[in-house]
Amino acid sequence: MAHDNSSVQIELERVQKKQRFRRIFVALKPRIDGFLEGCRPFIGVDASNLYGKYRGQLASATGVDGHNWLYHIAYAIFDNENEDNLVWFMEQLHRAIVDVPNLVICTDACKGLETTGAVFPHAENRECMRHLYQNFMKQFTGDVFTDHLYPAARNYTTGMFQWHMKKIYIAPNTIEHLETRNNRIWYRCGFFENNKCDYLTNNVSESFNAQVKKFKGLLLHELVDKLRELIMEKRGT
Known part of the structure; x- marks a missing residue:
């Protein structure tokens, strides 16, 4: 679903007679617009472990602005770092930013990210x-x-x-x-x-992971709200 052209996708799965959260992708419109209009065509992509009551993965897409400061573009939360989830994350990211000229996508050893080229066929794919x-x-x-x-x-x-x-x-x-x-x-x-x-290197993703480390033990709704605050806050460093 989309809110004011932000890209927010929430997927559920049925377990017996109940609906259970499966995964979420969030890219707010101001962040999309800012990336397209004022950032370098470089995105670091990574996924890291959550360690709270409900384990899972936090995936991120992080850019760099004109001052070489971190620029948070999008994130996703899902259960496992597998090919299905990572390809889904990249597909949602592509829907949000579409085809960016001269785009670079830098990743490390995440499972499934070798398929990045299929989702972003015109991007340069680098390895950290x-x-x-x-x-x-x-x-x-x-x-x-x-x-x-x-x-x-x-x-x-x-x-x-x-x-x-x-x-x-x-x-x-x-x-x-x-x-x-x-x-x-x-x-x-x-x-x-x-x-x-x-x-x-993919240090932009490492820096994002360092920023959100203190949030990774929170419950899902608390984590999403803390990420919203982080992304919406204008930073000068």
């Missing part, structure tokens, strides 16, 4: 370098990776990127690991130029 690095170093250890993986990601030129990657590819299985498990863009020389945004 911090999460990629942490997961990579669980499989491969050594100074060669410490010395070359991040420099490869940071470099703006294809030649230097390839030079660092050749050092990494000396180790067996690294090519297969990066190409099969990390098939979204994570290196600057592969970024589109028109979006004018060279962020390697």
Whole structure:
């Protein structure tokens, strides 16, 4: 359902003879308008655990305004971090903001977010370098990776990127690991130029999660109200 062009979707499911909450998506009209008219075409997407009486996931879409401050665009609450829920979240987000020119969507290791490209076919899909690095170093250890993986990601030129990657590819299985498990863009020389945004990480989502951490133990209606207050409040930092 929509209220004054805000996008609010609430889904219920029937359990025996009762209706039970399933999931909710909220994108308020002023936040949608502000993102479309005054923010960079960059969205960090993430989902994190709720730890109150009723467990679940809080998904968020967070942007960056002209001052490099966080800009809350939309959020959703559902039971599990699975493909169905995350694709639903991305579909609701697409309905709210439609197709944004030169859009970048940055995600980490959320299950199901590999399907982002199907929902936003014209967007550049990036993978958070911090999460990629942490997961990579669980499989491969050594100074060669410490010395070359991040420099490869940071470099703006294809030649230097390839030079660092050749050092990494000396180790067996690294090519297969990066190409099969990390098939979204994570290196600057592969970024589109028109979006004018060279962020390697999904820190905007991490910052949102830090802001709402104290709310994650609340009951559902209390959580939604606290998120409303946070999103509606004009922040100067």
